[in-house]
Amino acid sequence: MQLIECPYCGPREEVEFHYGGQAHIAYPETPSELSDEEWARYVFFRDNTKGEFAERWSHSGGCRRWFNAVRDTRTYAFHSTYRIGEKP
Amino acid sequence: MTHETPPGAHLPEHADFLWRNPEPKRTYDVVIVGGGGHGLATAHYLARNHGITNVAVLEKGWLAGGNMARNTTLIRSNYLWDESAAIYEHALKLWEGLEEDLGYPILFSQRGVLNLAHTEQDVRDSVRRVEANKLNGIDAEWLTPDEVAKICPIVNISDDIRYPVQGATYQPRAGIAKHDWVAWGFARRADEAGVDLIQDCEVTGFITDGDTVTGVRTSRGDIGCGTVALCSAGHTSTLLDMLGVRAPLQSHPLQALVSELLEPVHPTIVMSNAVHVYVSQAHKGELVMGAGVDSYNGYGQRGAFHVIERQMAAAVELFPVFARAHLLRTWGGIVDVTPDASPVVGHTPYRNLFVNSGWGTGGFKATPGIGWCLADTVANGRPHEYVAPFALDRFVSGALVDEHGAAAVAH
Ligand SMILES: Cc1cc2nc3c(=O)[nH]c(=O)nc-3n(C[C@H](O)[C@H](O)[C@H](O)COP(=O)(O)OP(=O)(O)OC[C@H]3O[C@@H](n4cnc5c(N)ncnc54)[C@H](O)[C@@H]3O)c2cc1C
Ligand SMILES: [Zn+2]
Numbered sequence: 158m159q160l161i162e163c164p165y166c167g168p169r170e171e172v173e174f175h176y177g178g179q180a181h182i183a184y185p186e187t188p189s190e191l192s193d194e195e196w197a198r199y200v201f202f203r204d205n206t207k208g209e210f211a212e213r214w215s216h217s218g219g220c221r222r223w224f225n226a227v228r229d230t231r232t233y234a235f236h237s238t239y240r241i242g243e244k245p
Numbered sequence: 246m247t248h249e250t251p252p253g254a255h256l257p258e259h260a261d262f263l264w265r266n267p268e269p270k271r272t273y274d275v276v277i278v279g280g281g282g283h284g285l286a287t288a289h290y291l292a293r294n295h296g297i298t299n300v301a302v303l304e305k306g307w308l309a310g311g312n313m314a315r316n317t318t319l320i321r322s323n324y325l326w327d328e329s330a331a332i333y334e335h336a337l338k339l340w341e342g343l344e345e346d347l348g349y350p351i352l353f354s355q356r357g358v359l360n361l362a363h364t365e366q367d368v369r370d371s372v373r374r375v376e377a378n379k380l381n382g383i384d385a386e387w388l389t390p391d392e393v394a395k396i397c398p399i400v401n402i403s404d405d406i407r408y409p410v411q412g413a414t415y416q417p418r419a420g421i422a423k424h425d426w427v428a429w430g431f432a433r434r435a436d437e438a439g440v441d442l443i444q445d446c447e448v449t450g451f452i453t454d455g456d457t458v459t460g461v462r463t464s465r466g467d468i469g470c471g472t473v474a475l476c477s478a479g480h481t482s483t484l485l486d487m488l489g490v491r492a493p494l495q496s497h498p499l500q501a502l503v504s505e506l507l508e509p510v511h512p513t514i515v516m517s518n519a520v521h522v523y524v525s526q527a528h529k530g531e532l533v534m535g536a537g538v539d540s541y542n543g544y545g546q547r548g549a550f551h552v553i554e555r556q557m558a559a560a561v562e563l564f565p566v567f568a569r570a571h572l573l574r575t576w577g578g579i580v581d582v583t584p585d586a587s588p589v590v591g592h593t594p595y596r597n598l599f600v601n602s603g604w605g606t607g608g609f610k611a612t613p614g615i616g617w618c619l620a621d622t623v624a625n626g627r628p629h630e631y632v633a634p635f636a637l638d639r640f641v642s643g644a645l646v647d648e649h650g651a652a653a654v655a656h
Contacts, residue, residue, distance in 0.1 A: 158551055203493070205483070
C-alpha cells in the first residue's frame, strides 16, 4: 500500500483516499451556448494519459478535502500533490 | 480414502502445432491491432465467414498475453438492456458450438451463474433483470436463499452475516472456458486460413492520407493496409491519441487471484455485486476470484493490495469454508472502461479505421460474438446490427446503453 501526501494532513495510507479522475477540467464559461458535441466533450471525455497525469484525489478518510496530484499511470508513483488553485 | 484421478488429469493435450511465425508482408487487406481474444476471433471470422484472408494480426507482446491471459473467464449473457443482451447472447450461442467450429478443445463448462442479491433494492433489480432476460429469450430464474444453497451448498445463507443473501438470479447456461485454449484455438484456425499472426510487433503510429489510414508504423517497419481494426483493449486510447481521435475511455488495473488446488467444492459461479467478489472453481481445482477495478487510471498491469484484501474479506464471509485456503497467485490486467459501462465499437472519423474497445471488465465472454460482428463490420464497411448501438456517437446523441449497476459487476 502506498502513502499519499495529503497537502493538509501529510502522508497517509492509500485506503484513506478516493480517486476523482482528471484534474483541471473547468466548468464551461458559457454553458447555454454549448452544442451537444461540446457538452459531450465536457461530460464524458477525459484524457487517458500513459505517463504523468494530473488528477483529483479526496482525503475522504481524513480531512475530507479535495486536492490535486501528478501521478505516473505506468508506475502509480505520485510526483507531487498540491492544493486546489495551486500549480503542480 | 479412495484414489481418484487427480484434478486436471483429464485436461486434453495441446496440439503439436499451433501457428507459424511469419515475417510481416508489406501490405494487407486488413490489419488488426492487438492479438488478444478479440483480434484473433475477428481474424478467424474474417476468413471463415467472409473469405478474407490477406489479414495480419499485430501483437506487441506475445499472442493473447494481455487481458486474454489474465481474465477469470466468466461467460454469461444475463445483461439488462436489449442491446447488451443481443450481443452477449449471440456470443453465448457461438460459445456453445465453438469447440466444434475451432476443432480444438476449449473446456467450455456450462455450470451456471448465481448473481446474489443482498438488499431489498438488489432483489427488485434482480427480478427486473430476470424478466428482461426472459423477454430476450435468455435463460434466467429468480431463486430464494434455500434454492441458492441447493445449487451451491457452500454459500453462507445465514441471517447473521453483514450482508445476508436475500436470493439470486440464476442463468444455467453461463459458464467458464479455458482462456488460453480459446485463444490458441482461434489462432490456429486463423493461421490455417492464411492469416499472419505477428508477435513482438508494436504499432507505434499511423500513416494517413486525409480521412484514410494507409498504413501503420510498427516496431518491425511500416505495413500498408486496406482497413484497420483496433482490438487493443486497455491501450486503445493511446493509439487513438496518435490519430487525434478522442474516445471516452479510461484504463484501469483489474486484479484477480487463485487459491491452491482444492477438492471440487464449488459447482457453479457465484457473483456478488454488493459485497464485490466473484468466485468459480477452475478445471484443475483452484478457486478463481476477482472483484471490481482499482479506482485510479493505470497501465501497470498490477493493482493495490488493499483491493484484494477487501475482496477476500467478502469471500470469506460468503464462503466460510474458504477461510483456510491459501492464496497462490495474484495478477492484474488493464481494462478500458466507458461512462456507461458498455463497449465502443464501429466507425471512427477515419473512413477505414474501426474501433473495438471499452469492454472493460467483461469482454472475454463476448469474444466469439464480437469477433463475428466486427468481421462482418469490416467486410461490409458498415456496423453489424449488434454493434450499431455501441457507436462512438452515442455520447453526443445521448443514446447510452447504461449497464452500470444494471447487470451486476460487469465480468
Ligand atoms: C483480472 C481480469 C478479469 C477479467 N475477468 C473477466 C471475466 O470473468 N469475464 C469476461 O467476460 N471478461 C473478463 N475480463 C475482461 C476481458 O479480459 C477483456 O474485456 C477482454 O480480454 C478484452 O479483449 P481482448 O481479449 O482482445 O484484450 P487483450 O487480450 O488485452 O488484447 C489486446 C492486445 O492488444 C495488444 N496491444 C496493445 N497495444 C498494442 C500496440 N500498440 N501494438 C500492438 N499490439 C498492441 C496487447 O498487448 C494485447 O495483447 C477480465 C479482465 C481482467 C484483467
Ligand atoms: Zn487530509
